[in-house]
Amino acid sequence: MLTIAMPKGRIFEEAVELLRRADYALPPEFDESRKLVIDVAEEKMRFILAKPMDVVTYVEHGVADLGIAGKDVLMEEERNVYELLDLHISRCYLAVAGLPGVAMNEIAPRVATKYPNIASTYFREQGEQVEIIRLNGSIELAPLIGLADRIVDIVSTGRTLKENGLVELERIADVTSRLIVNPASYRLNGEEIERLVDRLASVIPER
């Protein structure tokens, strides 16, 4: 039996669709219930539903064999998990944005983000010393009310930036969701996991 940690939220639907396309018989509970543990006996699989940022934690600790996580989450924290497959779902990218024509404050430049490690590495590599301000959401608000000069955040359609009068300044990295595995579980259940990887790989959307 394999345990898979699924991210609740926007990746979930696409991940469920991908699994179904790979012929995994996922019951209607995946569409409507609030259950956090769903056993699919006929597939010998158990699914646990976690916050996207927590999926890696469940897999790293081995309580889930596999998980689905955004590349952004994997980049932000170095964790002891292997990345097995790019699922090419939930495509977006990480970018630096700010108000048009507004330069970084020269004395105390501040960057607001949900990704403090990615942001500090990026600005360090650019040779810029900035203060990172960690927020949990609505990152685009920060430059509008003077909390920061720049943000580092996810962009997908660009609508949130546009509707808040912000512009994208630099693109940091492309993001899609990945299948991850606990290293010990991979050693132990390699064949079973490879079968799942093959089935998923055959139905991954166009790159």
Ligand SMILES: Nc1ncnc2c1ncn2[C@@H]1O[C@H](COP(=O)(O)OP(=O)(O)OP(=O)(O)O)[C@@H](O)[C@H]1O
């Ligand atoms: N606008 C977007 N379009 C496409 N994919 C996105 C978008 N925003 C985030 N993602 C991807 O989906 C993942 C999960 O995002 P989601 O918004 O569901 O959860 P979260 O922001 O981590 O958590 P929560 O909003 O529940 O606190 C992100 O880690 C990223 O890989």
Ligand SMILES: O=P(O)(O)OC[C@H]1O[C@H](OP(=O)(O)OP(=O)(O)O)[C@H](O)[C@@H]1O
């Ligand atoms: O380019 P867009 O298509 O507009 O998408 C980008 C927005 O989506 C995410 O926010 P989310 O909806 O997860 O809300 P949050 O601010 O609470 O994280 C991200 O943080 C951006 O704000």
